[in-house]
Amino acid sequence: MYFNAKNLTGGYGEVKVIEDCNFNVNRGEIVSILGPNGAGKSSAMKAILGMLKLDSGKVILDGTDISNFNTQDRIKLGISFVPQVNNIFSELTVKENLEMGAFTSSDNIEDKIEEMYDLFPAIKEKNQQFAGELSGGQRQQVAIARALMNNPSILMLDEPTAGVSPVVMQEIFEHIIRIKEKNIAILMVEQNASQALKISDRGYILVTGQNTYQGTGDDLLNDQEIRKTFLGG
Amino acid sequence: MDFINAIILLSNFVIVPSITYGSQLALGAIGVTLIYGVLRFANFAYGDLMAFGTMCVILFTWLFKSLGISLGILPTALLALPLGIILTIGVSLFFDRTVFKYYRNKKSSPVTFIVVSLGIMFVLNAVVRIIIGPNDIVFMDGSRFIISAVDFKETTGLLEGLTIKSTQVITLITTSITCFVLFNFLNKTKTGKSMRAYSNNEDLALLSGIDPNKIILITWIIVSILATIGGTLYGLDKSFKPFTYFNNLLPIFAATIVGGIGNPLGAFYGGFVIAFSEIALTYAYKKFIFYLLPFSSDSTNLIQYISTDYKFAISFAILVVVLIFRPQGIFKGKVI
Numbered sequence: 001m002y003f004n005a006k007n008l009t010g011g012y013g014e015v016k017v018i019e020d021c022n023f024n025v026n027r028g029e030i031v032s033i034l035g036p037n038g039a040g041k042s043s044a045m046k047a048i049l050g051m052l053k054l055d056s057g058k059v060i061l062d063g064t065d066i067s068n069f070n071t072q073d074r075i076k077l078g079i080s081f082v083p084q085v086n087n088i089f090s091e092l093t094v095k096e097n098l099e100m101g102a103f104t105s106s107d108n109i110e111d112k113i114e115e116m117y118d119l120f121p122a123i124k125e126k127n128q129q130f131a132g133e134l135s136g137g138q139r140q141q142v143a144i145a146r147a148l149m150n151n152p153s154i155l156m157l158d159e160p161t162a163g164v165s166p167v168v169m170q171e172i173f174e175h176i177i178r179i180k181e182k183n184i185a186i187l188m189v190e191q192n193a194s195q196a197l198k199i200s201d202r203g204y205i206l207v208t209g210q211n212t213y214q215g216t217g218d219d220l221l222n223d224q225e226i227r228k229t230f231l232g233g
Numbered sequence: 234m235d236f237i238n239a240i241i242l243l244s245n246f247v248i249v250p251s252i253t254y255g256s257q258l259a260l261g262a263i264g265v266t267l268i269y270g271v272l273r274f275a276n277f278a279y280g281d282l283m284a285f286g287t288m289c290v291i292l293f294t295w296l297f298k299s300l301g302i303s304l305g306i307l308p309t310a311l312l313a314l315p316l317g318i319i320l321t322i323g324v325s326l327f328f329d330r331t332v333f334k335y336y337r338n339k340k341s342s343p344v345t346f347i348v349v350s351l352g353i354m355f356v357l358n359a360v361v362r363i364i365i366g367p368n369d370i371v372f373m374d375g376s377r378f379i380i381s382a383v384d385f386k387e388t389t390g391l392l393e394g395l396t397i398k399s400t401q402v403i404t405l406i407t408t409s410i411t412c413f414v415l416f417n418f419l420n421k422t423k424t425g426k427s428m429r430a431y432s433n434n435e436d437l438a439l440l441s442g443i444d445p446n447k448i449i450l451i452t453w454i455i456v457s458i459l460a461t462i463g464g465t466l467y468g469l470d471k472s473f474k475p476f477t478y479f480n481n482l483l484p485i486f487a488a489t490i491v492g493g494i495g496n497p498l499g500a501f502y503g504g505f506v507i508a509f510s511e512i513a514l515t516y517a518y519k520k521f522i523f524y525l526l527p528f529s530s531d532s533t534n535l536i537q538y539i540s541t542d543y544k545f546a547i548s549f550a551i552l553v554v555v556l557i558f559r560p561q562g563i564f565k566g567k568v569i
Contacts (some may be wrong), residue, residue, distance in 0.1 A: 001350075049440075071439065071440070072439065072442055074442070075440060075441075075442050076442060080440075081440050083437065083440070085434065086436065086437060087432055087437060088434075088437070089429075089430045089433045089437060089438075090433060090434070091429065091432075091433040092426065092429060092430055092433060095432070096426050099423070099426060100426065100427060100430045100441045100443070101440070101441055103423070103427060103441050103442045103443050104441075104442035119266050146437075146441070150441075150442065
């Protein structure tokens with residue numbers, strides 16, 4: 001596997017938010033982390049990014065143990081993260097948002113920006129507008145485009161479809177599939193579980209901080225018990 | 234003719250002084266707003282940082298004068314300005330490394346930072362007084378007037394003479410250049426954009442790989458440059474007295490909040506709003522009205538809204554009104 005998170009256990013002081021969690025992702029694969037509110041999905045993301053103190057467990061990227069790296073170093077290695085809220089620079093223009101995404105890269109930024117405009121045509125014509133003035137769906141596209149600017153090998157998305165209409169949700173999922181085709185590993189936390197599983201290669205279901213179920217998207221979708229408990233019938 | 238006289242009178246005592254004072258406040262307010270945007274606290278030591286910077290410039294001015302170096306018709310202080318800036322950057326970075334950094338690492342609340350900056354204010358306050366003394370110092374040299382009242386009256390034959398002091402023109406030119414460079418830096422360069430990005434969304438800036446230590450370093454450097462330039466221009470235009478600089482903190486804060494805290498362009502305009510309000514409301518309009526009225530009046534009323542002694546009350550009133558009715562400021566800033 002290209003990316004492994006092994007036996008992650010951690011939390012805030014005595015309270016363990018995640019216990020013994022395992023996640024694997026390969027390049028060109030979409031993996032969803034699902035589960036009820038408070039199950040520790042976002043904390044698992046934070047742990048992978050080095051923003052949550054781990055008591056035990058390892059994070060391995062392409063064979064390198066990065067468990068002791070700080071967040072900034074992990075980002076430089078090619079892990080990009082789109083937070084659920086405040087995921088754009090609202091007071092910067094769309095183009096500036098993209099430029100900030102490529103802050104650490106020394107490649108030709110202009111080419112990369114053009115590539116993003118091809119991927120997200122809707123934001124191209126708004127490139128001189130402040131990102132805060134865009135609609136919810138467009139903001140989300142800016143957020144994802146920003147994260148893609150530094151050529152990540154793994155893209156992590158925290159509830160990319162939270163608070164958007166079903167139409168926009170479909171649009172965002174379509175974008176995510178297109179990103180996957182660029183041979184990027186995608187790890188996402190989702191509320192819209194059944195929709196997310198439809199586009200996912202695999203999924204993990206987290207309950208009270210532990211991996212309870214895992215399997216391919218179809219397996220999880222077809223499992224009667226999981227359907228009843230987590231996917232609403 | 235009377236109408237022109239009235240306009241010249243107003244330019245002389247309200248418009249030109251407001252533009253000058255407004256520029257000086259604007260430089261101060263941009264500094265305060267940048268610190269708020271990046272370091273997230275209101276820096277009460279800012280007035281005294283301006284005093285410290287000006288003091289350095291004065292000391293170098295004296296040194297140059299004793300060596301017989303001058304700029305001719307321009308004040309020697311302009312030559313001393315870069316050296317003063319370097320020392321001020323030094324003192325800012327010293328306090329950042331020794332004091333603010335400690336509280337940053339502890340992730341202290343903004344209130345703690347404000348109290349800490351108050352402490353630094355007292356230290357700087359004392360340092361300036363020990364080194365240069367608490368008295369008024371005039372360090373302006375070179376030619377005093379661009380247009381003097383007497384010349385103006387002779388050339389135009391008008392009753393009112395327009396006076397434009399060279400310090401006023403220097404203030405305007407220096408402020409224009411400084412702001413032009415600053416706004417270009419913030420809007421066009423990668424570092425400037427990353428500063429705005431960090432100010433706008435700290436967490437996402439970290440996730441984009443922006444180094445907070447570098448941003449903080451650059452902010453202190455810019456802020457020190459602005460404080461020294463603003464303080465020196467104010468001192469050249471009026472005079473240098475440490476207490477006045479401490480006092481100026483109020484109009485500077487008012488300008489920052491009027492413009493929307495954290496918004497540099499807002500702070501720029503805020504400086505002029507405060508300056509115009511202070512000067513326009515404390516000016517005695519008797520003579521101005523006298524020129525405009527078709528008949529002469531012997532009224533003893535000065536037609537002055539508020540005595541000049543209450544100049545600061547105006548800043549304070551504007552501050553309170555803005556905080557109650559539009560806490561985000563005229564230009565959208567952060568709500569505190």
